[in-house]
Structure formats: structure tokens, C-alpha cells
Amino acid sequence: MKIEMKNIEIYKHLSWKIKYEAGDMPYPPVLFWDKNISSIDIKNWWKKTINIIKKQKVDHNMWLYVHIPFCYTHCFFCTCVTKVEHKENKYDYYLDFIEKEAKLFTDIFKDIEFNTVYVWGWTPTILTAKQIDRFYNILKKYFNLKNVSQIMTEGSPYTTTEDKMKILASHWVNKITFWVQSLDNETLKVNNRFQQFDDVKNAINFARKYWIKYINLDLMAWVPWQNLQWFKETVDLIEKLNPTTVHVNAFWPTKNTNYIKTWNKYNYENIKLRNEMEKYGKFLEDLESKITDTSKKNLQLYNSHNYNSSILWLWYWAISHAFWWLHYTKNSFDDYINFVNWKKVFLNWYKLNINGEIISYLINNLRWGIYFKNFKDLFGIELEKTKIFKKINILLNKKILVIWDNEKWKYIKFKYNSDLYSAIYSKYLYDEVLIKKFILYMKGNKKEFINLDLRLKQFFTD
Numbered sequence: 001m002k003i004e005m006k007n008i009e010i011y012k013h014l015s016w017k018i019k020y021e022a023g024d025m026p027y028p029p030v031l032f033w034d035k036n037i038s039s040i041d042i043k044n045w046w047k048k049t050i051n052i053i054k055k056q057k058v059d060h061n062m063w064l065y066v067h068i069p070f071c072y073t074h075c076f077f078c079t080c081v082t083k084v085e086h087k088e089n090k091y092d093y094y095l096d097f098i099e100k101e102a103k104l105f106t107d108i109f110k111d112i113e114f115n116t117v118y119v120w121g122w123t124p125t126i127l128t129a130k131q132i133d134r135f136y137n138i139l140k141k142y143f144n145l146k147n148v149s150q151i152m153t154e155g156s157p158y159t160t161t162e163d164k165m166k167i168l169a170s171h172w173v174n175k176i177t178f179w180v181q182s183l184d185n186e187t188l189k190v191n192n193r194f195q196q197f198d199d200v201k202n203a204i205n206f207a208r209k210y211w212i213k214y215i216n217l218d219l220m221a222w223v224p225w226q227n228l229q230w231f232k233e234t235v236d237l238i239e240k241l242n243p244t245t246v247h248v249n250a251f252w253p254t255k256n257t258n259y260i261k262t263w264n265k266y267n268y269e270n271i272k273l274r275n276e277m278e279k280y281g282k283f284l285e286d287l288e289s290k291i292t293d294t295s296k297k298n299l300q301l302y303n304s305h306n307y308n309s310s311i312l313w314l315w316y317w318a319i320s321h322a323f324w325w326l327h328y329t330k331n332s333f334d335d336y337i338n339f340v341n342w343k344k345v346f347l348n349w350y351k352l353n354i355n356g357e358i359i360s361y362l363i364n365n366l367r368w369g370i371y372f373k374n375f376k377d378l379f380g381i382e383l384e385k386t387k388i389f390k391k392i393n394i395l396l397n398k399k400i401l402v403i404w405d406n407e408k409w410k411y412i413k414f415k416y417n418s419d420l421y422s423a424i425y426s427k428y429l430y431d432e433v434l435i436k437k438f439i440l441y442m443k444g445n446k447k448e449f450i451n452l453d454l455r456l457k458q459f460f461t462d
């Protein structure tokens with residue numbers, strides 16, 4: 001198959017569509033998933049996976065991922081489908097569900113040591129200190145966390161208190177991200193978000209006081225209506241707080257944001273400004289590359305890169321991944337209730353064969369580089385001998401992919417370390433059947449091709 005212009009347009013469109021629908025992960029896109037896997041099947045697939053891990057002594061480094069689904073306010077820029085909830089008894093109700101779900105899996109996972117735990121959310125620090133204590137006790141009771149390398153959580157500065165930090169530290173949490181986004185009060189106010197600089201300072205001090213030493217801060221480049229000067233002031237203040245790492249996320253105008261829902265436009269001027277902001281904040285992002293101690297890296301990313309590790313996700317919405325084959329999600333709250341109550345329910349899923357799993361791994365990791373040796377260790381086959389290598393070779397000949405030989409090992413990566421570039425060209429690795437399905441899906445929607453480059457640029461930065 002040649003890389004023809006026609007195809008590139010399709011890959012571009014596929015990239016835009018997936019990002020606009022608010023999820024560029026996983027492979028294959030959720031757009032193409034089936035909804036016919038039962039809870040019993042899911043348990044069986046996990047059993048099969050665990051047997052392989054145990055029998056073959058695969059170095060796998062599993063993650064446990066838990067979502068805490070409440071927010072204090074709904075921020076205007078936010079792409080997440082969130083729930084504003086202030087009632088503490090609702091948080092207890094949530095914890096009851098997590099406990100039920102953990103119980104469902106405890107037998108299957110009893111011999112598996114989890115390597116990382118990631119407590120993600122809308123706002124994990126919204127729970128009370130007592131509820132946070134109960135939450136971690138549930139995880140420890142039902143899963144083997146004895147040799148965990150990293151327990152990471154996230155929090156918003158304005159819901160973080162000293163007693164919550166103390167409890168988190170007592171449960172071995174050793175990395176925390178505080179979401180700051182902006183320190184400019186005007187910007188925050190128009191985005192329906194209320195936090196003061198002192199909240200951020202206090203949150204960091206509490207974390208340090210209880211020896212949670214790894215502190216990441218998240219900022220956003222172009223929070224709606226923020227100007228460059230205000231962004232620069234935020235960055236300069238953040239630098240003074242001396243965090244371990246900082247992520248500067250570019251604003252995505254997805255269809256879920258209130259920004260787009262209320263008919264605001266996002267044009268080249270906005271994109272240019274956002275790019276300038278990212279450029280200004282880049283020196284903070286570089287802090288990450290200076291970390292040489294592996295245990296301090298983003299271990300979840302590191303593990304999926306090095307081990308293609310499996311993910312058990314508690315709560316609904318996001319995606320669990322059982323190594324080699326299965327991706328599934330409990331897409332709605334109704335599905336979730338049925339699932340934890342062990343009632344008949346069919347969930348969204350996609351089963352990959354080994355070639356599909358290889359494509360998924362390549363798509364997720366080619367941007368960063370894949371060691372040939374690592375690939376062989378993971379999949380038991382040399383990359384050059386896989387089916388997909390024909391396509392890889394075409395990308396190599398076109399110099400879209402390049403091979404590097406460093407002093408130790410040979411590795412392959414996309415030539416440019418750019419979101420847009422890797423998002424588009426990784427679509428070339430998609431299975432032909434999926435591309436055909438996408439073309440069918442697009443029939444009758446031809447006008448969506450208009451302004452494709454602008455639309456794409458809204459989501460990615462070069």
C-alpha cells in the first residue's frame with residue numbers, strides 16, 4: 001500500500017475525529033468497538049492473562065487504576081464528563097461500589113503483585129480524610145500492593161488539606177499531581193474555577209511535610225481567554241515553587257467542553273497563542289528529562305512502554321487492558337451497576353490478536369522510540385519478522401520513521417517528536433479492515449473534510 005494523498009486525508013480525518021470525540025486512545029478507537037462481552041467472559045480473560053504471566057514468569061508490571069469521579073465545580077475549559085457533587089454521603093456511596101468491585105476481582109488477582117497504583121480523577125482530594133483512609137484500606141485489603149513501586153494520586157489545591165496529605169502519606173502515596181492550570185484569578189473566575197496562589201503553596205508544603213516528595217504540577221496552555229502575559233506570570237510563579245516536574249497541557253477544544261458547547265470559536269490566532277504559551281513553558285516540561293532515577297519517572301508510562309503492562313481499572317468509563325488481547329470498558333453507570341452486582345450485562349470491548357496488539361503497542365510508543373531488543377523480549381518475535389514490518393518499511397523509506405543505533409541498542413521512532421505528525425502517520429499502521437470501516441462510517445459526512453488542517457491543528461501542536 002502506498003502512502004497516497006487520498007490516504008493521508010483519511011488518516012488526517014481519522015485523527016481529527018478521534019481527538020474531537022475526546023479520546024485519541026486506545027487502538028482501535030472506541031468508535032469501532034463491539035458491545036457484547038459478558039462479565040463472566042471478562043473474568044475468564046483475566047484468568048487466562050494471569051496464568052500466562054505466572055507460568056511464563058513474564059515481567060509485566062501491572063497497574064491498578066482507580067477513578068474518583070467528583071468535582072467541586074465544572075470548569076469551563078474541561079473536556080471531561082464530570083459530576084459536580086458536594087454531598088459527603090454520595091462519596092460514601094461511591095466507596096461502597098469500589099469495595100464491591102474490588103471484591104469481584106480479589107480472587108483472580110491474589111497472586112499478582114501490582115507494580116503501580118494510580119488514583120486518578122476529576123478530584124480525588126474531594127473525599128474527606130476519613131474517606132481517603134477507607135479508600136486506600138479497600139485497595140490494600142483486596143489487592144496485593146506489598147511491593148508496589150509507586151502510588152500516585154492527583155488533587156486540586158483548593159480541596160487539599162493537611163490531614164488529607166497526612167493520610168495519603170500513611171498509605172505510601174509517593175507521588176502527587178496538583179492541578180493548577182492557571183494562577184491568574186481573572187482567568188480562573190471566568191472558567192468557573194476558584195483557587196488562590198496560597199492554596200497551591202499550602203498544598204505543596206503539606207505534601208513535603210509528610211515526605212511526599214515527588215510533586216508534579218499541571219498547567220494548561222491557553223485556558224480560555226488567558227493572555228500571554230498572564231500565562232507567563234503563572235509559569236514564573238510555578239518555577240519558584242520548585243516542583244519535581246511540570247506538565248503544560250495544550251487546550252483541546254473537544255465537543256465536550258463548555259467552551260465549544262457555547263459556540264465559541266477556536267481559530268489560528270488562538271492556536272498561535274497557545275503554541276507560544278507552550279514554547280514559553282517548555283523549560284518547565286524539560287524537568288522530566290533530567291530525572292534519571294527510574295522510580296521517579298511516570299512509572300505507568302514507563303511500564304506500558306517497557307512491558308506493555310496490563311491495567312485493571314476500577315469504576316466505569318475508562319479502559320482496562322488485559323495483556324495480549326482484551327480492551328474493555330464499562331461505558332455507562334447503568335452498565336457499571338449491573339457489572340458490580342454481577343447481573344447480566346454486555347460491555348464495550350475489542351479483542352486484539354497478536355498482530356493487533358503489536359500495532360497497538362507501536363502506535364502508543366513509536367513517538368518515543370522502541371528498542372528492537374525490547375520488542376523481541378515482549379512479543380517473542382523480531383520486529384523485522386512481523387506482518388506489520390512491510391508498512392514500517394514504507395514509512396522508513398519515506399523517512400517518516402527512522403532507526404537509530406545508540407551505543408547500546410538499536411531503536412526505531414517517528415522522525416519528528418510532534419503530536420500531529422505521529423497522530424497522523426501512526427494511523428497508517430491501522431489494520432486495513434478498520435480503515436475501511438472508517439471510510440464507510442464517513443460516507444455521507446463529506447462536508448466534515450472542510451478545514452481539516454485547521455481542525456487538526458486545534459488539537460495538536462507541532
Ligand SMILES: C[S@@+](CC[C@H](N)C(=O)[O-])C[C@H]1O[C@@H](n2cnc3c(N)ncnc32)[C@H](O)[C@@H]1O
Nearest residue numbers: 077078079122123156179218220249250251252
Ligand atoms: C482529567 S483532567 C483532571 C483535571 C483536574 N480535575 C483539575 O482540577 O484540573 C487532567 C488533565 O486534563 C487536562 N484537560 C482537561 N480539559 C482539557 C482540555 N479541554 N484540553 C486539554 N487538556 C485538558 C488538564 O490539563 C488536566 O490537568
Ligand code: SF4
Nearest residue numbers: 071074075078082122
Ligand atoms: S478541570 Fe478538573 S475540577 Fe474542573 S471540571 Fe474538569 S475534572 Fe472537574
